[in-house]
Amino acid sequence: MRAALSAAVVVCAVTVALPGAASAQPTVVAGLAGNRAAGVERVSAAADGTQADDNSAGASITPDGRHIVFSSSAKNLTPDETTGGDRVFVRDQPARQTKRIGSLTTLQPPVISGDGEYVAYPVQWMRNVRIRQYEVGTGRTASADCSAYSCNQPSLSADGRHTALAIFFQRPSPGQRIEVQDWNSGGTKATVATLGHTQPSRPSISGDGRYVAYQDGEAQDVFVWDRTSGTTSGPIEGPSKEAALVQLSDDGTKVVYLSGSDTYVHDVPSGTERLVPNVRGVAIDPTGRHLLYAPHDTSGPSLILRDLQTGTDKVVSDRLASAGTHAVSADGRDVVFHSTAGILPGDTNGKSQVFARHFD
Known part of the structure; x- marks a missing residue:
């Protein structure tokens, strides 16, 4: 049973009342909730289904395809939205309902737990950056323990219990510490890595909270940390090339990274990898089977979904479009x-709008 988030917590406080003792196994449900028809649907939609009146972007989808989180400066997405700015919204696709999460402006795209219960994103708080986490159903809030430092780049496990994040410090010299905070154990922390620079590390946590993939942006290497063994493997791309992390699959078996003009899908259990040449990998579905990528050739489609088992491709958008991590549902249908x-x-x-492509 989940423990409630404290409604009285302010953004700079430390709380231990986050997700409760639910199973930490990934939530993977095949198909789109509500059995949506194939095609494209507007996500950043007003109550009457019309377009948002300002820019919307940064969307992620839950494994079952039901909930989509995104940021938007639009004022017509919910009846109570009047201030604008990059606020965070959660869209319940089958119900066709959009809910604003909190009132603060997000500094990065928001993330959502696999079960759709929790949303996290960084906000400016005085001179620092804090990560705020929301319980979607109740609107209750909590914040990560960053002490007197700034923290950002959150990544949530499937049940929201574990949060991977980067904490930045200036003394004795500039650097960062990548942590996993376990909200089910009073905010217990595990250090994944400490880096002597402040370039983005982009931590990406598996659905069960066991694995964290991250990049050393200065050395341009990608690593995978295993909570169970307390060990780190990598650089997974080997010593002869540079790499930038895209995403770890929710099941923890696949790591997508970029190297040069190519994309690689690294299999964690076997240590082998698959080359997808001359494309930019964007996201991988929770099971590690479907890769969303952008071809470097701009004369064709801008986003394509590849089934890594069959090698077949599906066009997501044949017009100019972009996507972020966690943009694909568990079965590659959405x-x-x-x-x-x-x-x-x-x-x-002419404003950026968020859409969902549904496949048969």
């Missing part, structure tokens, strides 16, 4: 992305 290209009729204001 992909979220954003575009200014007027994907659907009525997209006429």
